[in-house]
Amino acid sequence: MQEYLGDILVYNKKRQLVLIVVSMNLHDKSRQWVMQFRRNLYQNASLPKTPFFVMAFPDHFYLWKNVEDEGEVEPTYEMAPRFTLQSFFKKSGLSVDDLDRDSFELLINSWFSVLRLADEEQDIDSRHPNWQQEQNHTWLFESGLFEVVKGGELITRYQYDESLR
16 A cells, blocks of 8 residues: 555755645535645645645645644635636536546646746736636735746656556
């Protein structure tokens, strides 16, 4: 059995692990359910400590920043990702209901890859003007997530599974 480290790992420019992303193609999960799931992951999967931890769902993203407590902890930020994911669905002609776990993970991987390759906040704002609405800007920019991810390296679950064999 392979060790589970998350679905996506993001390293900064200094090759330090800064973000773990867990993606789940599940809908309408309560905040309490998400907090319990995160707690269970830390208790059972031996996730490494990172400054940022994201749980990505089709209808909600949750971000924990600099949280040492592995128990049931409120997320630091929340965001409804409809503006974020909408452009990916338009290009593919699919809806979130068409995606299985692997396809949804690939979608989230693509989104984080876009962040990683952007140089400035304006790069995101020009491609996705709706980012300036609701909690989107706060979640990504005020949290500091954008700064640590940009220019970094992204590794998927499939890549590290191969390296563990």
